[in-house]
Amino acid sequence: MHREYHRWYSPWLHRDMELLVLGHAGARVLVFPTRAGRFFDYENWGLAETLRPKLAGGEYQLFCVDSVDAESFYAEHAAPADRIRRHARYEEYLLHEVVPFTLSRNPDPRFVTHGCSMGAYHAVNFAFRHPHQVSKVIALSGRYDLTTPVGDFRDLLDGYYDETVYYHTPSHFVPNLCDEHILGHLRLMEVVLAVGEADPFAENNRCLSGALWGRGVWHALRLWPGRSHKPAAWTRMVREYF
Secondary structure, X not given: OOEEXXXXXXXXXXXXXXXXXXXXXXXXXXXXXXXXXXXXXXXXXXXXXXXXXXXXXXXXXXXXXXXXXXXXXXOOOOOHHHHXXXXXXXXXXXXXXXXXXXXXXXXXXXEEEXXXXXXHHHHHHHHHHOOOOOOEEXXXXXXXXXXXXXXXXOOOOOOOOOHHHHHOOHHHHHHHOOOHHHHHHHHHOEEEEEEEOOOOOHHHHHHHHHHHHHOOOOOEEEEEOOOOOOHHHHHHHHHHHO
């Protein structure tokens, strides 16, 4: 299986960023790590190995990016306004650096966003905010409202709310979408949301699913037994939805 490591200084984030490319051709897949995770986690947890036949066969090419969650949503030392601002800069890095990089390596027009846990949030947020660029999103065990505490999981912005928070919270902006251009692209996208029935964020997934149906966006909400919020479960999900 083809494998490349890349590192460059990001002018948007003012720091070095790393990523891993797995596969040589096929649909480009932007893979986000879990909470404050690293670009190598997807490979280390065996998820990429699950896709080896499809990567070797040129069906998919993975671009596993790093996160800045520790500098944004999980930077408890920083003011909430600075946390969401850092996250917005991360999106600019993806749009202006990573996406062009993927196209420079592979011109395939199909573009998939994918992630597990916090990575699922990033995958859905990016896809729904830029649906003209994304053809499919595969989101596993995701949380799509970071502002509402659930069980032991806190509000990641400590009650802070502004327009940027709203437009980076899929559970908030999707129900109010009315731009037919955006909705038209969303309705063409293949959307897969998978979550464990006992996952703390299962209800959030159901609510997002309801909002999508309310906007006429066909999608798949798949409920798995138990919590299903760990690499062993994600390996089975990846095998099912790719």
